[in-house]
Amino acid sequence: MIEIHQFPCLSDNYGFLLHDPESQETACIDTPDADEYLRQAAIKGWQITQIWNTHWHPDHAGGNAAIKAVTGCRITAPEGDAAKIDGVDRTVRQGDVIMLGDWDAHVIDVGGHTLGHCAYYLPDALVAFVGDSVFALGCGRMFEGTPPQFWASLSRIKALPGETMLYCAHEYTASNARFARHADPDNAELADYATQIDRCRAAGLPTVPAKLERELLTNPFLRADDPGLQARWAPDGHPGDAVATFAALRAAKDSF
Template identity: 40%
Template sequence: MKPLEIEVFLCRSDNFGVLLHDSETGNTVSIDAPEEAPIIGALNRRGWTLTHIFTTHHHHDHVEANLSLKEKFGCEINGPHDEAIAIPGIDRSSADGDEFEFSGHRVQVIATPGHTAGHICYYLPDDGLLFAADTLFAMGCGRLFERPAADMWKSFQKLMTLPDETKVYFGHEYTLSNARFALTVDPENEVLKKRAVEVDTLRNEGRFTIPTTIGLEKQTNPYMRVADAAIRTHLGLADAADEDVFAEIRTRKDKF
């Protein structure tokens, strides 16, 4: 089986558009549908035809183009079971632990409530790919709109069990801001310091910071490092529960 081809591009102001293409079947999936024109532009650049949309959550900037793309291409839309009523054009829904195939590639569904109540991530274990949308960002996590920090921490714990080499595609180009914030929480982390410099260079050159990996996030993402003694001491939470440290970091980021 040939590896899936991946095309990454910007939609709206800072949303990532991501297309996956299977050259053997010609099938192409869009991870969410933030904006019609950039998605069609990317399809045209590559000579691909859209056959599927994998929706991660109901926010407008992730489903705006669902209906227009479905009308144009007749594509099948998969979305989160717990938000199915809010996903435009949905054809089938998936819940935590579900598995299906995209052109012979296994796709596992991981429920990651936090940013929204029904947010899901799509994990392709044989391809080493995770599409995390607004749950896990490079050195960050999504804002908590519909579920408390304790729920998001449980979601992060699920993702942390994935292999370190798993490539993570996330929903927004927030990496520069996330790196700057992470340094305020984890200032002595040498790997983080180095990564922050690299990210600054990438953005100054107009390049994307996607994808990351689970292993790199374990080293540099403060939300995955809540057990770290230095972070806990820095926050004055040496003996706090992990979920409380997570909550404090997210609260500080909201004010950053």
Template identity: 50%
Template sequence: MPYDLITIPCLSDNYAYLLRDHDSGEVAVIDVPEAGPILKELENRGWSATQVWLTHHHWDHIDGLPDLLAVHPAKVVGGKADAHRLPKLDQAVSEGDTVSLGALEAQVLDVSGHTIGHIALYVPKASLAFTADSLMALGCGRLFEGTPAQMWDSMQKLMALPADTTICSGHEYTASNAKFALTVDPANAALISRSNDIQAARDKGLPTVPSKLSTELETNPFLRPADPGIRATLGMQDATDAAVFKEIRKRKDSF
């Protein structure tokens, strides 16, 4: 394996990630909800952060950056469309751009919906996608700025990645997402099994992220608006996928 991936719990329910390229020893920090746990992990491993990749401007993804940079003066990468409300960027990127971390290369995707200008970073050599608050474990981010159509477009971009891609999302919302998912996809045996596994993990204080895209495709209702069972439950057998997605998001908002 040419890389290390470390998942770091932050705040009450956030996650940051460390991605380390073996060849160069370069380390990227993906989102900085708070500096303390990230600095501790870097120190324990004897690593230096050389880059920070910011997915979007919300405070619980960027607030720890000044304290992190005070110890590790890393290059900061973020979305060009979000640059006016992100911390100062050393590299502003848009969809189609790439970010190099030693021998690893991350492809930038625009996954607007939760916010406008939200980016995801897909690292093909590592089969990783850092999706933050776009595609989440058994869910997707609430639409604070974008439209359902924008978020469905973003979901389709992520659905098109290889099924073995590991989805590194930004929050520990999976247990509540599972409870909602069962209301719109109640007969899905894979979802029922996953929901039980999630509860068992949380009972032990274990994280439920990252997750595999293949698992999300089987169980995440926000990726499954074409599913006949979900359509029947919603009474939307003849609707477009976009309309079904919009209804699922609407129901989750009031769940």
């Protein structure tokens, strides 16, 4: 089976190394901290052969040049963000498939946080590396996109199998849970989830990855098509409007 090594780096990022034991290929999923990625790969005894960037922000692509200088790895980046990313060898967009050994990774357009943001979904492993597009109980700030674009992106994530594990890039879950409970106070599943999150963080444990089927029941940004949330959050006169509900939720979270 493919191996995923997750480790903390910077102030609240997670780093991910994806390793195929058969081919001995290893991919960095983003590069927030080059030194830590190289150190973790050395601890595991893995040789970095690829970098898969999700978007251009420095805490996701800032280590590209240093890692490539040491390893000679090949860098893959989303077409829409590639001009802002160092050392790109290959650009990808929605529907493309890239490989780590014999493992397929499907590229999903999840633009909204940045215009070109992409995710990498491995259907045979039921894992998706989603960067800052979606978090456990949250989603990324809408720095460059629009509400219709971002909702379309989240809808692509919603369409993945419920068993998919979402590897998001930051430990934001406790903060996200506080807003989620404000946004959706009558959600019993959410209340249980928030309690478990508090216990995990008190014990120093990560809340990432997150299982999609649970996020579909509890993450308000993935539930903007829910009639109850629409009644609470959609502007007057727009019942049934998931985009308007998502926009209202995102704006509320920005000032929460």
